[in-house]
Amino acid sequence: MHPLLADPWVAARIDAAVAPYRGLLPDADLVFLREELAERLATDEHAARLFRRAAPRHVEQSGEAFVGEDVPNAPEVRRAAGAGE
Amino acid sequence: MNERAPSFLANPEAANPEIERYYQQGQPVAEHVLRWMGRRLGSAVSFDDMRSCAEEALLDAVRTFDPSRASLSTYVARKVRWAILDNVKRERRSRRALARATALFCAERLSTELASVPDDAGFSEEDHVSALDRLLEAHALALALGLVSGASTPEEHTSRAEMAHALRHAVGALPERERKLVERHYFQGEDFDEIAAELGISKSWASRLHAQAIQSLGTAIASRTR
Numbered sequence: 001m002h003p004l005l006a007d008p009w010v011a012a013r014i015d016a017a018v019a020p021y022r023g024l025l026p027d028a029d030l031v032f033l034r035e036e037l038a039e040r041l042a043t044d045e046h047a048a049r050l051f052r053r054a055a056p057r058h059v060e061q062s063g064e065a066f067v068g069e070d071v072p073n074a075p076e077v078r079r080a081a082g083a084g085e
Numbered sequence: 086m087n088e089r090a091p092s093f094l095a096n097p098e099a100a101n102p103e104i105e106r107y108y109q110q111g112q113p114v115a116e117h118v119l120r121w122m123g124r125r126l127g128s129a130v131s132f133d134d135m136r137s138c139a140e141e142a143l144l145d146a147v148r149t150f151d152p153s154r155a156s157l158s159t160y161v162a163r164k165v166r167w168a169i170l171d172n173v174k175r176e177r178r179s180r181r182a183l184a185r186a187t188a189l190f191c192a193e194r195l196s197t198e199l200a201s202v203p204d205d206a207g208f209s210e211e212d213h214v215s216a217l218d219r220l221l222e223a224h225a226l227a228l229a230l231g232l233v234s235g236a237s238t239p240e241e242h243t244s245r246a247e248m249a250h251a252l253r254h255a256v257g258a259l260p261e262r263e264r265k266l267v268e269r270h271y272f273q274g275e276d277f278d279e280i281a282a283e284l285g286i287s288k289s290w291a292s293r294l295h296a297q298a299i300q301s302l303g304t305a306i307a308s309r310t311r
Contacts, residue, residue, distance in 0.1 A: 013214075017221035020310045021229055024248040032125070032185065033228050036192065039121060040224055045159040046200045050220055053213035 002038035009055060014038060107147035111161040115143040118165040125189065126173065129181035135169050142168035155200070166193055180237050187235025191227040191271075191299070198296040199223075219300070226303035234271035255305040256298075263298035266291060 004010045014037045018030055025033070040047045119139040123132050146164040150157055166189065173186040199220070233249045236242050242249075256267050262284060269275040281291035 013218060013221060016218065017225040017307075020307045021225065021248065024245075024251055025229060025232065026244040029229075029232055029245070032188070032232075033225055036125065036189070036228055037221055037224055040192065040196070040221075043117070043121075043162055044196050044200075045156060046196060047217075047220055047224075050213060050217045054210065054217040055214075 002035050002042070004038040004041055005034065010038065010041065104147050107150055107157055108143070110157055111143050111147055114158045114161045115139050115146075115165045118162050119169070122166065122169050122189075126169075126182040126185055130173055130176075130186075134172060134176070138168040138172045139165045159200070163193065163197065183237045184232050184235035184241055186231075188228040188231030191231035191234075192224050194277075194292065195223060195227045195296055195299050198292045202296075219303075222303040222307050223296075223300045224303075226306055227299050229306070230267075230271055230299070230302070234274075251306060251309070252302070255302050258305065259298055259301060262286070263294050263301070266294055267298050267302075270295075 005014065014034055017037060018033050021030060021033060041051045042048065116139075119135060123130075123135060126135075142164040143161060145168075146161045150160055154160075155163075170186050170190045170193065173182050174190070229248055230252060233245050233252055236245055236249075253272075256264055256272075259267065265284065266277075266280055269280045270277050277291065277295075278288055281288050284291070286294070
């Protein structure tokens with residue numbers, strides 16, 4: 001699983017984007033969509049910029065993302081760029 | 086990526102410190118994209134072929150990089166992705182990976198176009214969250230459209246039949262030029278640039294129409310569940 005999907009806030013946004021495709025695409029394709037959307041947030045400049053602005057409490061400019069106390073069960077730190085390697 | 090220095094870096098006369106610096110900085114980016122693409126496309130594509138494409142793309146990227154137009158990491162990542170995907174589309178033996186490659190191609194084309202558009206997401210955190218949601222919605226559609234149009238086996242066509250039906254319905258409601266662009270490129274397999282020429286529009290305008298079409302289709306499909 002992509003590291004960004006461990007963050008409930010991110011996972012919720014991505015799941016909402018994938019939801020319309022449930023019942024239209026097979027499960028393997030839905031997994032592909034989730035993973036690829038997370039990768040876009042991590043490596044696509046435009047998407048990453050919007051992500052930083054939308055979640056300023058979670059993502060630092062350095063690329064280290066800190067998850068605040070208001071997000072339960074989230075990892076302490078996640079990478080906003082180059083995730084997964 | 087490759088421990089050996091490329092020949093143009095090894096040749097002192099041809100060596101350019103700036104290009105060499107770009108190469109060193111771009112290597113980990115190319116490596117990341119290569120490994121990610123390897124996982125996304127699976128065993129249907131030769132990893133050695135992908136590595137070869139990635140290395141060529143990295144060399145091309147560092148030679149043509151313009152710092153005023155994009156960051157090095159974005160430029161290298163984009164070049165490497167395009168090179169790998171283009172190779173998958175050309176190689177018949179990679180047919181099993183064609184649908185995913187087409188999906189990534191479609192998302193990449195959308196990313197390229199959106200990167201050139203100034204941000205207009207408002208000022209509040211709520212505005213930014215809304216813009217992020219719309220972007221994810223558009224990218225999800227781009228990936229789904231690519232999966233449908235790149236389907237190459239009977240099993241893939243069957244499992245994505247409902248998606249194909251919903252997409253064709255939504256495409257039919259697009260403005261004429263956007264509809265023609267999407268239908269001809271994704272459902273009839275015509276070359277994007279040739280369609281633009283036949284429609285009498287520039288490549289950049291065609292890319293803009295493509296992005297508009299993808300965003301409209303994303304909204305249309307999302308509205309089914311609202």
